[in-house]
Amino acid sequence: MKIFDTMKRQKVELETIEPGKVRMYVCGPTVYNLIHIGNARPMIVFDTFRRYLEYKGYDVNYVSNFTDVDDKIIKAANEEGVPSEVISERYIKECKKDMEDMNIKPATVHPQATKEIDGMIAMIGKLIENGHAYVAEDGTVYFSVDSDPDYGKLSHKNMDELQSGFREIKVTGEEGKKNPADFVLWKPKKEGEPYWDSPWCKGRPGWHIECSVMSSKYLGETIDIHAGGEDLIFPHHENEIAQSEGASGKPFCNYWMHNAFLNINGKKMSKSEGNFFTVRDITSQFDPMVLRLFMLSAQYRTPLNFSRELMEQAKNAYERILNCTDKLSELKAKATGDSLTACEEENKKQVEAFIKSFEEAMEDDCNTANASTAVFEIVRIANATTDENSSKAYVSYLEDTIKKLCDGVLGVRTERKKEALDADIEALIAERQAARKARDFAKADEIRDKLTAMGIILEDTREGVKWKRA
Ligand code: AMP
Ligand code: ZN
Numbered sequence: 001m002k003i004f005d006t007m008k009r010q011k012v013e014l015e016t017i018e019p020g021k022v023r024m025y026v027c028g029p030t031v032y033n034l035i036h037i038g039n040a041r042p043m044i045v046f047d048t049f050r051r052y053l054e055y056k057g058y059d060v061n062y063v064s065n066f067t068d069v070d071d072k073i074i075k076a077a078n079e080e081g082v083p084s085e086v087i088s089e090r091y092i093k094e095c096k097k098d099m100e101d102m103n104i105k106p107a108t109v110h111p112q113a114t115k116e117i118d119g120m121i122a123m124i125g126k127l128i129e130n131g132h133a134y135v136a137e138d139g140t141v142y143f144s145v146d147s148d149p150d151y152g153k154l155s156h157k158n159m160d161e162l163q164s165g166f167r168e169i170k171v172t173g174e175e176g177k178k179n180p181a182d183f184v185l186w187k188p189k190k191e192g193e194p195y196w197d198s199p200w201c202k203g204r205p206g207w208h209i210e211c212s213v214m215s216s217k218y219l220g221e222t223i224d225i226h227a228g229g230e231d232l233i234f235p236h237h238e239n240e241i242a243q244s245e246g247a248s249g250k251p252f253c254n255y256w257m258h259n260a261f262l263n264i265n266g267k268k269m270s271k272s273e274g275n276f277f278t279v280r281d282i283t284s285q286f287d288p289m290v291l292r293l294f295m296l297s298a299q300y301r302t303p304l305n306f307s308r309e310l311m312e313q314a315k316n317a318y319e320r321i322l323n324c325t326d327k328l329s330e331l332k333a334k335a336t337g338d339s340l341t342a343c344e345e346e347n348k349k350q351v352e353a354f355i356k357s358f359e360e361a362m363e364d365d366c367n368t369a370n371a372s373t374a375v376f377e378i379v380r381i382a383n384a385t386t387d388e389n390s391s392k393a394y395v396s397y398l399e400d401t402i403k404k405l406c407d408g409v410l411g412v413r414t415e416r417k418k419e420a421l422d423a424d425i426e427a428l429i430a431e432r433q434a435a436r437k438a439r440d441f442a443k444a445d446e447i448r449d450k451l452t453a454m455g456i457i458l459e460d461t462r463e464g465v466k467w468k469r470a
Pocket of ligand 2: 027
């Protein structure tokens, strides 16, 4: 299997440290708000990559963090007048709901920065001991990029470039730096911020150290694959390498995978630009599987532009899959015959050729665009070559194949969601209102319970009954 390695700048063969096992780390979101569909891109593409590795028989140890201490979280907490963890816990929960909706498998571990502070203090201590970090007068600990001759090896930047970049940025409060390119490992607390004790000062970690610590704690000092969006190459991943290798003296990671951006009107979708849609915005209008199919319609290193037209196309494509699997399950219920006819054997060969192209696409740097095309070809064959006379064996083969590739690897559910239609819910609410008017409270309660079981939350307001999906 070939993957494009950002450090080597070419496609290379994947060879894991332990045969049959993959240790993989994917940088996760900062939890101060609902995630946007740009954040969903790495989640979906690397989940799909993981699913393919598992399809190939690898045992994947997949770690993805939540950054739960950060300026943006503190700002949001101060605005609401609540402690930071109220904000971070709320949005971790919301993020997990979005992930479940998008059929993203839970990571083996989802560590949180605030629960790994001891490990960070230990690693920073080690970096000071190894001569890679120093403590400024105010207690800030900086990583010294001059102590690391390899610094810049991932982003392919040299020290001159780096320094001229930093000279232009006037950072106040970082006067204790020896080199403008040095970065913070630990910083003193400020009024109204969460803090922890440390040998240097009461304070909190810089952003980069958490991933170095979590990666080595859960996956070992050297891992197979580290992944994230391409905006993380510099400085985040560059700094992770400096920290991890400076502390352990061993190579940090063998392969670096970075997804290109999800854009909107040609510009990166981001919270700070305000040009974003949350996953929740989109999944309230489309089935989350449509979003997933849309995301996989491009290979992960190709920029992808979000548009309503493309979402509509993905919706039609998803409907094609569902119509096919509906048809197959209906046929299967009635069909007989446990062996394939000669003609079905021929059709099966065609399907097998597309399974092969699916696998080839996935093995060529996780080309989900070509892999999806192969699935649609199989759907086309399934539609064209089945009817009431098809053998049960053939229909089952097609159904299993589509499930294996589509549900299993692409993570696109092929079972139609049995969701209540808005009209059905409204009819039940009207029925409940009528029961209440007639003072039949037992019936009204019964209808409310039924709606609760359907995942509908009712709210009695002055304007009448409002409802939402849980
Ligand atoms: P953040 O919460 O900003 O740290 O982002 C979490 C993950 O989402 C990182 O891997 C980012 O690189 C990725 N990401 C953020 N915005 C986009 C975007 N517009 N397109 C693709 N990936 C993104
Ligand atoms: Zn990270």
